[in-house]
Amino acid sequence: MDLVALWVQLGVAAAIIVGASLQLTKSADVIAIKTGLGRSFAGIVLLATATSLPELGTGVSSVVWVGEPDMAVGSAFGSSLFNLLIIGLLDVLWWNRYLLNHVGMSSLVVGTLGVGIISIASIAVMLHGMTTSFGTWYLSPVSLMAVGLFFAAMFFIYNYEKKQDSNPSEYGGDDYANKRLSIGIIVYISSAAIVVGGAIWLSVVGDQLATELGWGASFMGTQFLAAVTSLPEVVTSIAALRLNAPEMAVTNLLGSNLFNMGFVLFADEIAYTQGTIWASVSPVHALAGVLAIAMTTVVLLAVVNRPRKERPTFITLESVLLLGTYASASFLVFHFG
Numbered sequence: 001m002d003l004v005a006l007w008v009q010l011g012v013a014a015a016i017i018v019g020a021s022l023q024l025t026k027s028a029d030v031i032a033i034k035t036g037l038g039r040s041f042a043g044i045v046l047l048a049t050a051t052s053l054p055e056l057g058t059g060v061s062s063v064v065w066v067g068e069p070d071m072a073v074g075s076a077f078g079s080s081l082f083n084l085l086i087i088g089l090l091d092v093l094w095w096n097r098y099l100l101n102h103v104g105m106s107s108l109v110v111g112t113l114g115v116g117i118i119s120i121a122s123i124a125v126m127l128h129g130m131t132t133s134f135g136t137w138y139l140s141p142v143s144l145m146a147v148g149l150f151f152a153a154m155f156f157i158y159n160y161e162k163k164q165d166s167n168p169s170e171y172g173g174d175d176y177a178n179k180r181l182s183i184g185i186i187v188y189i190s191s192a193a194i195v196v197g198g199a200i201w202l203s204v205v206g207d208q209l210a211t212e213l214g215w216g217a218s219f220m221g222t223q224f225l226a227a228v229t230s231l232p233e234v235v236t237s238i239a240a241l242r243l244n245a246p247e248m249a250v251t252n253l254l255g256s257n258l259f260n261m262g263f264v265l266f267a268d269e270i271a272y273t274q275g276t277i278w279a280s281v282s283p284v285h286a287l288a289g290v291l292a293i294a295m296t297t298v299v300l301l302a303v304v305n306r307p308r309k310e311r312p313t314f315i316t317l318e319s320v321l322l323l324g325t326y327a328s329a330s331f332l333v334f335h336f337g
Helices: 003-035 039-066 069-093 105-130 141-162 181-213 217-229 231-242 246-271 284-304 317-336
Strands: none
Touching: 003 039, 003 181, 003 217, 003 231, 039 069, 039 141, 039 181, 039 217, 039 231, 039 246, 069 105, 069 181, 069 217, 069 231, 069 246, 069 284, 069 317, 105 141, 105 246, 105 284, 141 246, 181 217, 217 231, 231 246, 246 284, 284 317
């Protein structure tokens, strides 16, 4: 297929994903308020799930229709790296204040749990790269550990948030007085279906582009598709920052990493029917995982390192480390993947 036509298709698919994701975000907020579960928990689960649906659709379709498990796993690892890059970019945008000093303990909890799940996924890559003992198993025991920790993390976050004092009306709950829960659920499900459809299209186009340009599946998934499928996180995070809600922006990004590494990779594992998916991917993903852990640690240290005075420059140490580590990851994945 003509290279220009492929780029046009990529742009259209990305636009569909972004547009549907915006509707997902609004409907998720309506559901969060109307159900009374607590906006922080519902926001983490529904918003992170909504903005991570492109990774889910791209990953499963890369395995089932395209036959590229390496691209599927790379998309999950790469999206986690890209989400952490977004935090660094948001810190630069909030140039007059320390962004990570204006988020609460929820971000610390979610980020710490994320380190655990990313560590398990990285161990899975290294373990199956060193031994073939589990290569023919349909499900790796490490995958079961990761998805188990994911659901345990959701339960822990739910209980943690329930213990926090919160009043929905203080966070804009009155804005949804005329909104109906049933309509919110319908919009959420419909938008989710559109996002998944766009993601499937995106994975097919991405595979064709990788072939035409001579890019490896690891790089295509970890860097290129990851950046495109993370567009919903970019849009919603900048919107949250414009609303002076840094907690929402950062927690959404860290929550998306939980979903990507705990649930999306497990879904990819289920979709792959030729043994465990970990036996068919490049070891470079373990390196991506280690760098994602390092970037998350930078975020967590910046959150606990408070109080700090108003920043004198538009750039901070954490933003330099996040941007620099992502650039290093891009080079290493391209070179070794």
